[in-house]
Structures are given as structure tokens and as C-alpha cells.
Amino acid sequence: MRKAYINATSIRSICGNTKQTLDAVFNKKSSLTILSDVVPDKTICIGKFPDESSFEELLFDSVDEILNESNLQDYSNTLLLVGSSVGGMATTEKILFRDDSYKNINVDSHTINVIAYTLNKKYNFLATRSFSTACTSSANALKVAKELINVGAYDNVLVVGADETCSTTIFGFSALGILSDEVCRPFQNGRKGMNVSEGIGTLLLQNSSQDDSVELVGVGASSDAYHIANPDPTATGAKTSIGKALANASLNPQDIDYINAHGTGTMANDTTEAKAILNIFGDQVHVSSSKSNIGHTLGAAGAIEAVICVQSLKKQLLPPQIYCADNENSLNYVDIAKNAKIGYVLSNSFAFGGNNTSLIFGACLEN
Amino acid sequence: MKINVEITKKAFVHNKLKIEDLNEKELVQKMLIRRRLSRSSRILINLAHKCDFTAGVMVYGSAYGELIDTVNILEAIKNNDMVSPSAFQNSVYNTAASYHSIVHGNTSEILTLSCGDETSYNVMQQAALSLLKEDEVFVCVVEAMNFDGVDSLNKCANELEYGISFVLKQSEKEVNVIVQNKIQKGVPSSLSWMKNLYDLCENNDGCVVEVEL
Numbered sequence: 001m002r003k004a005y006i007n008a009t010s011i012r013s014i015c016g017n018t019k020q021t022l023d024a025v026f027n028k029k030s031s032l033t034i035l036s037d038v039v040p041d042k043t044i045c046i047g048k049f050p051d052e053s054s055f056e057e058l059l060f061d062s063v064d065e066i067l068n069e070s071n072l073q074d075y076s077n078t079l080l081l082v083g084s085s086v087g088g089m090a091t092t093e094k095i096l097f098r099d100d101s102y103k104n105i106n107v108d109s110h111t112i113n114v115i116a117y118t119l120n121k122k123y124n125f126l127a128t129r130s131f132s133t134a135c136t137s138s139a140n141a142l143k144v145a146k147e148l149i150n151v152g153a154y155d156n157v158l159v160v161g162a163d164e165t166c167s168t169t170i171f172g173f174s175a176l177g178i179l180s181d182e183v184c185r186p187f188q189n190g191r192k193g194m195n196v197s198e199g200i201g202t203l204l205l206q207n208s209s210q211d212d213s214v215e216l217v218g219v220g221a222s223s224d225a226y227h228i229a230n231p232d233p234t235a236t237g238a239k240t241s242i243g244k245a246l247a248n249a250s251l252n253p254q255d256i257d258y259i260n261a262h263g264t265g266t267m268a269n270d271t272t273e274a275k276a277i278l279n280i281f282g283d284q285v286h287v288s289s290s291k292s293n294i295g296h297t298l299g300a301a302g303a304i305e306a307v308i309c310v311q312s313l314k315k316q317l318l319p320p321q322i323y324c325a326d327n328e329n330s331l332n333y334v335d336i337a338k339n340a341k342i343g344y345v346l347s348n349s350f351a352f353g354g355n356n357t358s359l360i361f362g363a364c365l366e367n
Numbered sequence: 368m369k370i371n372v373e374i375t376k377k378a379f380v381h382n383k384l385k386i387e388d389l390n391e392k393e394l395v396q397k398m399l400i401r402r403r404l405s406r407s408s409r410i411l412i413n414l415a416h417k418c419d420f421t422a423g424v425m426v427y428g429s430a431y432g433e434l435i436d437t438v439n440i441l442e443a444i445k446n447n448d449m450v451s452p453s454a455f456q457n458s459v460y461n462t463a464a465s466y467h468s469i470v471h472g473n474t475s476e477i478l479t480l481s482c483g484d485e486t487s488y489n490v491m492q493q494a495a496l497s498l499l500k501e502d503e504v505f506v507c508v509v510e511a512m513n514f515d516g517v518d519s520l521n522k523c524a525n526e527l528e529y530g531i532s533f534v535l536k537q538s539e540k541e542v543n544v545i546v547q548n549k550i551q552k553g554v555p556s557s558l559s560w561m562k563n564l565y566d567l568c569e570n571n572d573g574c575v576v577e578v579e580l
Contacts, residue, residue, distance in 0.1 A: 040447070085459065087481070089437075096441055103519040111430055112460060113483035129489045132432065132460035132481045140478060147496055153368040153580035167444050168437070172455030221476040223468040228403070229456040240474065352456060353465025355477065 004149040004157075005213040005364065008204040009307040010065040012058040013294045014047035014197055018065065021304075022311050025293050026337045028322045032183050032195050032295050039174045043181040047197025047295030048165055055090070055164045055198075056118060062202045063119060066158065070204050078156040078204075080116055080125040081145055083138030085299030087112035087130075090166040097167075115162050125158070132299065135262075136221075137161065138201060139302025139349035139357040143219040145205045157205045161303025165198040169298065176229065184265030184296075185323040186289035187274060187331065194264040197295020201303030203310070209364055214310045217344065217362040218249025224354025231272040231350060238276035241356035242346065246280075249360045251344060253281045256360070258318055258334075258345045260305050263289025264296050269350060274329045276348075288321035288334040302349040302357065309345045309361045316342050370495040373538035374574045375503070378417035379565055380410060381529045383553070385513055389413040395470050403453055405433050406511035406528065407463035412470060414532035420505040421471040424497050427464035428480045428490035428508040430557030433457055438514040463509060487531070487561035488548070495578040498537040507532035510555045526553040531561045542577045544568060 011017070014031040015024035024031065036043045049058065072078065092110040096102060108114065116128040131140045138161025145157040173179045173196055180193035205216065222244065224237035231238065246253065259281070262273055277287060290308055297304055312319055318340050324333035347359045380386050389409045394416050395401040404412070407429060415421070439454040456462075461479040468477060476497075482489040487508045494504040513527040544567040546560060554562045568574035 093441065093444075097445060100445065101519065102516045107431070108483060111483060112432070112481035113430065113486075117483065128482070129485075129492070130480060130482050131478065133477075133479050134459040134461055144478075144493070144496070148580060151368065151496070151499060151580065153496070168440050168455075168458070171444050171450045172440060172452075172458065175450040175452045175455055177452075221478075223465070223474050223477050225468045225472045225474050228462065228465055228469065237474065351461070352459045353461045353477075354468065355461055355465065 001150050002152050002207045004146040004205045004216045005209040006203050006216060006310050007206050007210045007213050008066045008069040009310050010062045010202045011304055011307050012062045013199040013304060014049055015294055021294065025290050025308055025319050026317060028320055030183050030293050030322060038170060042174060044174065044179050045182050045195050046165060046170060047195055049198055058200055059119065059162060060122060062200045063123060066202050066204050075123040075125045077126055078158050079154045080119060080128040081141040081157060081159050082116045082130040083141035083161045083299050083303060084112050084115050084132060085134050085137050085163050086166055086169060088114035089168050090164045093167050133355045134351035134353065135298050135301055136349040136351040136355045136357040137299030139359060142216065142302060142306055142359055143221060143357060146216045146219050149205055149207050155207050159203045159303055161201040161300035163198055163298040163300045165196060169196050178266045180265060183292050186263035186265045186291055187270045187328055188323050189326045189328050191265050194266050195295040197297050199294060199297035199300045199304050201300050201307050203303060203306055212314055213364040214313045215362045215364050216359065218245040218251060218360035220244025220248055220358045222356045226354050229352050230268050232354065233272055235272045235276040237354055237356045238273060238350060239279060241358040242276060242280055245358035245360045256281060256285055256344050256346050257342045258286045258312060260309050260345060260347045261287055261289045262348045262350045263291055265291055273348060274331055277331060283330040284332055286318050286334050287331045288319050290319060292322040305347050306359060309347050312345055313342055313361055313363050316340065368580045369577050370498060370580065371538045371542055371575050372495055372498065372535050372578050373540060374533045374568050375536055376418040376534035377565060377568060378414045378532045380413060381526050383526045386410060386528045400470060404466055405457045405462050406435055407433055407509045408466035410509045410511060410528065410530040411463040411507050412467050414507055414530050415467055415505065418505065418532050418534045420534055422473040422475060423503055423505060424475050424501045425464055425477045425505045426490050426494045428486040429460060429510060430481055430483055430486045431510055431512060432460040432481060433462050434512050435514045484556040486557040491578050492580060494535050496580050498535060502536060504535050506535060508558045508561055510557060525555045529555055529558055531558055531565050538575050540575045543575050546576060
């Protein structure tokens with residue numbers, strides 16, 4: 001079986017480019033914004049890209065950065081896997097709200113596939129595929145990337161997780177009553193919900209390692225089979241995806257040094273996820289959520305948080321959580337960035353429909 | 368890397384406007400769940416029943432996702448009305464596959480792809496990858512596009528509800544069908560590859576096709 005090495009990464013988030021985003025994450029800074037003029041009669045806290053660049057320009061920037069950082073000359077021998085929850089919804093909304101008609105909407109620009117189509121037009125990939133499983137979309141793309149490299153089907157796979165904030169998600173989460181009016185406080189008592197946000201996470205996986213590679217060592221997925229939007233409160237589905245990832249990596253729970261939690265800040269997610277972590281790992285493993293820094297980037301979250309995990313392994317530095325003074329449970333939250341011996345890290349992603357995906361990254365033993 | 372895939376079960380439903388008699392009352396006995404099903408969910412649950420599939424790995428595909436609920440949300444925002452929480456919950460692309468898992472208690476891995484005109488072929492590719500570890504995989508592709516206003520967008524005169532499903536297993540047998548992805552009148556392009564395969568296998572129970580990972 002071939003191993004899957006992560007050889008280049010990039011992020012575009014509400015905090016800025018890769019360097020700016022990682023600086024924000026490791027130094028407890030947030031770029032979420034409190035707004036009172038988006039949803040009628042409601043104050044909400046959400047994430048928006050800085051105004052300088054369009055979503056498409058940021059996509060290209062992110063993919064160009066990978067090309068510059070990697071040993072690739074171009075993407076002609078690279079499979080593109082995209083994970084997105086809403087695809088071209090923001091474009092659809094712009095036209096519909098302007099024209100009050102569907103007539104001028106190009107249906108192909110509305111779909112999830114528009115991201116892969118746009119990238120392929122510019123970079124000419126070997127092939128493309130797009131996954132849309134709500135908030136696990138890009139985590140699932142990473143899982144498939146590893147599996148394809150493991151069996152020798154592809155040498156290079158570029159995973160792009162990308163989602164743009166749109167009215168549908170803002171008003172939708174608001175209708176569910178889980179949109180916070182303040183920066184989210186995952187796993188904290190009295191937390192008020194999540195922050196919808198936008199972002200792009202990009203990772204190049206290859207079948208050969210480089211000097212600073214990180215390995216994607218384990219992947220696991222499951223379904224709750226419980227409710228279309230709420231997680232199973234017994235945490236059975238979450239525990240299953242984590243367990244499968246551990247088995248896939250041939251690791252034991254005590255091998256995991258840090259968990260980048262899905263940690264959205266909603267009552268339901270955090271209580272369930274904490275239950276799963278405590279059940280499998282106990283309360284000693286280091287845990288943090290990056291959602292207070294960059295918000296919940298929906299389908300992009302798995303990829304962006306994978307980049308944070310990769311950096312954590314490379315720097316041997318635990319990413320802190322902005323709020324951890326009033327914890328709801330006994331988990332061992334990282335309150336300040338600190339150096340530690342980090343061998344393996346776990347990243348969780350959970351989604352509508354009870355779709356669960358867990359990824360385990362490891363320091364590359366070949367290096 | 369290529370895998371020989373055998374189709375062990377198959378099903379197909381379609382209608383120009385709306386598929387009648389999806390048999391929801393019998394297939395989804397809990398009224399609370401049945402009332403909330405999206406159109407794609409109803410179609411998928413019907414197709415899965417026809418393939419005797421209740422539990423195991425599923426790969427689902429749809430180019431346009433849950434258009435009816437999406438339009439419901441967009442119209443509410445446009446008209447300054449309240450967005451329906453149910454419509455929002457049902458608007459994600461993996462809704463149909465998730466409802467099937469809830470109805471049947473299927474805790475296995477489920478993936479949803481949305482790849483434009485390549486959707487149904489990419490679903491088969493993903494299933495072929497899964498078959499390297501699983502004995503059997505259920506694949507299903509659905510488009511449900513019958514929303515108010517679709518006439519202004521449906522320039523290809525596609526039928527508005529369409530679904531195809533297969534149960535697949537890896538096979539040592541020789542390939543006996545080769546799919547030519549012919550455009551078929553009324554068939555959404557996203558489902559075209561699997562519809563062509565379905566046609567080749569309609570009267571052939573031992574249909575084996577080669578799929579490149």
C-alpha cells in the first residue's frame with residue numbers, strides 16, 4: 001500500500017492568507033464580525049473575506065500557492081477533488097435578488113461543480129470530482145484522496161475545500177436558531193451557537209514524501225442514522241468515525257496527542273463531540289476548536305482544519321482555543337499555544353444528515 | 368487503475384413532471400419522517416427498495432441537489448419571509464442519502480458527489496474504489512427539478528424527476544458491456560452515463576462493466 005503524504009498546503013480565510021490565518025489561529029485572534037443589518041431584527045456574528053479579492057481570485061491564489069510550494073510543474077498529472085457545501089449559491093443569489101427571476105441564472109454556475117469547473121479551466125487537471133456532504137465535504141475529499149493514493153490509482157491529488165458565505169446559509173442557520181450574536185465559544189457553558197463563515201483550504205497529497213511532509217495516516221466515516229440536522233446524542237456515529245480512523249491508522253487512542261475538534265459552538269454538536277472524545281480518549285488528550293478564529297467554513301472546514309493540523313505537526317505546537325475559561329466538561333483544552341511532542345493529531349468533521357468523518361495526521365517517520 | 372464491476376440489481380424511475388406512486392406510506396412508516404422527506408429522498412428510498420438495499424455503503428449523486436427546498440429558501444429571503452427550518456435542513460446535497468440512512472438505521476459510510484454532467488460516472492468511480500474494501504455498494508443518482516420557475520432554466524427539456532440505482536459488486540468476470548455516453552432525449556446529462564449503462568443491462572442480469580478509479 002502506498003502512503004499519502006501532504007506536501008503543500010494553503011488557506012484563504014477571513015483572517016487572510018495562509019500565514020495570516022495560522023498566525024491568528026496560534027495567537028488566539030479572531031476576524032469574525034458582529035452585524036446587525038443582515039438578518040432583520042437580529043444581531044449575528046459571521047465571517048466574511050476581506051473585500052480586496054473575489055472568491056474566484058482567492059481560489060486561484062490558493063491553488064497557485066500550492067504550485068509554487070510543491071515539486072509540480074503543472075497540474076496535468078493531478079486529480080482535483082473539491083469539497084463544498086454550497087458551490088455557486090452566492091452567484092445564484094446575486095442574480096436572483098437583482099432580477100427577481102431565474103431566467104438569467106446559468107444553472108451550471110449554481111452547482112457544487114462550478115468550483116472544479118472554474119479551476120479546471122485554468123489549470124487543466126488530469127480529472128476532477130466534487131463532494132458535497134455539507135460540513136464534512138472537504139474532509140471526505142481528503143479521505144478519498146488518501147484511499148486513491150493508497151491503492152496506487154493516482155500519484156498526485158489536490159484537495160480543495162471551498163465555501164462562500166451566502167444568504168441561504170446565513171438565513172438558514174438563523175432559522176434554526178443556532179447562529180450566535182458573538183464570537184462562538186465552543187465547549188463553553190452558556191455558548192450561544194455558531195458563526196457562519198467562508199474560506200478555502202487546499203492540500204496537495206502525493207505518493208512520495210518530501211523533507212517536511214506530514215502523512216495522512218488514518219481516515220474513518222460513519223452515519224448517525226438518527227436525525228437530518230441534529231447529531232445522535234449518544235455520540236455513537238462520532239465514536240464510530242473516530243474508531244474507524246484509528247483502526248485505519250493502526251493506532252490506539254493513547255497515540256493521539258492533539259484533537260482539532262469540529263467544535264462549532266452549538267449546544268448539540270459540542271456536547272455530543274465531547275462525549276465521543278471523553279469516551280474514547282479520556283480527559284488528558286489536548287483539544288481545541290479553531291471555529292472562534294475563522295468561523296465555521298462549512299464544506300471548507302475539513303480542509304482548512306487539516307492545514308492547521310499539518311502545521312501543528314510541523315511546528316510541534318498545539319493550537320489554542322480562544323475561550324476555555326468556563327468549560328462545560330473535563331476535556332483538556334489548549335489555552336495557549338505551546339510546544340509539545342506531537343506524533344499524531346485527529347481532526348473531526350460532522351455534518352447535517354449525521355455524516356461523520358475523522359482524519360488522523362502523523363509526523364512523517366521518513367523525515 | 369481499472370475495476371470490473373458487476374451490476375447485481377438495478378432500478379429506474381422517471382417522469383416528465385412528477386413521479387407518481389413512490390410508495391412512501393409503505394416504505395416510510397413513521398409519519399413524522401415521511402412528512403419531511405424531500406422529493407429526492409422519496410425517489411432514492413423507492414429506488415433502494417426496488418434494489419432490496421437497506422444497509423451498507425452508499426454512493427449518491429446529484430448535479431443540482433435539493434432544488435425544490437433551495438428555491439423555497441431563496442423565495443423566502445427574496446420576499447422577506449421567514450425561512451423554513453425544514454427547508455434549510457433539507458437543502459444540503461446529502462439529504463436524500465441521509466433520510467434513507469435514518470429510515471433504515473444504516474450507519475455505514477455514505478458519500479454524495481455532485482460533478483455536473485459527469486456526476487453518474489464519478490459516482491460509479493467512487494463506488495469502484497469502495498468495492499476494493501466492501502463486498503457490495505449501492506449507487507444512486509437522482510435529479511428532482513420540478514420547482515416553480517424551472518421552465519425558464521430547463522433549456523434542454525429534461526424530464527423533471529429522474530432516478531437510477533444499482534447494487535454493485537467487484538467481479539472477476541470479463542467485461543461484457545461498454546458504455547458509450549450517448550445523449551438521450553429527456554435524460555438529465557448528469558445521469559446520462561448510468562442511464563446508458565442501465566439500458567445495456569436492462570435485459571442482462573450478469574452485466575459487467577469496467578470502471579477506472
